[in-house]
């Protein structure tokens with residue numbers, strides 16, 4: 001195992017070798033997914049989710065349990081944060097309970113990085129504001145690799161609310177590191193000012209048809225209404241007509257292109273239900289991949305923390 005990171009905070013901190021190490025490790029867990037693989041027996045993982053989640057929280061819980069760990073879930077509404085306790089105090093108290101890893105989702109960009117600098121417990125970023133969602137990008141790459149055999153030379157179009165998307169950021173970095181061309185497509189109001197700065201192979205598009213031309217992979221993003229500061233689109237119907245993925249515009253991509261979405265999907269807005277449920281969709285494969293990828297991540301960060309303590 002080449003991995004040496006005690007935390008997983010973002011794709012930005014990973015090398016190409018780190019990424020491939022996780023993907024290869026996840027392959028092993030994916031193929032053994034019904035086997036009892038209790039390499040984290042006796043360990044405690046706490047899911048600290050201060051933003052809503054279905055897929056990420058559940059798959060981290062399933063991943064931890066498949067590895068034999070005790071998994072505890074904390075949500076914002078039922079935590080003492082509602083009584084004024086700070087995030088850092090919350091983390092220090094969980095550390096005192098001898099948690100081996102904290103899986104943190106937070107609305108503030110940089111929150112996992114902030115707490116990681118003040119705790120001995122491994123921190124795994126499960127999504128921080130509009131910044132990064134590293135395990136989503138890893139499971140996306142895992143899904144693409146299984147379907148396409150590799151990522152080198154593929155054209156991946158990411159379309160939707162790029163400005164507020166941590167998924168787009170992590171994917172632009174990861175896919176670029178593995179040699180894919182990344183096309184970002186969004187209305188001007190939902191595109192960052194310098195999209196090319198998001199990744200080494202990024203190109204920006206303002207129309208969906210040229211962005212999809214010859215694409216191997218089409219990844220749609222929902223509009224992150226929870227992060228919108230003001231009006232950014234004229235109407236949902238207009239957005240669906242100009243930036244939504246339907247069978248007409250999907251025909252611009254390669255005939256064997258796969259359709260992805262991190263979820264939750266807004267049917268009829270960024271994606272037509274006929275495409276979401278169609279033969280090219282791998283949306284539920286992404287969800288399935290999430291468990292194996294998160295098993296590989298949890299195993300790696302906890303083993304790296306053990307190795308670091310042994311050296312100290």
Ligand code: CP
Nearest residue numbers: 053054055056262263
């Ligand atoms: N993809 C994703 O992060 O989904 P959840 O918000 O349901 O975890």
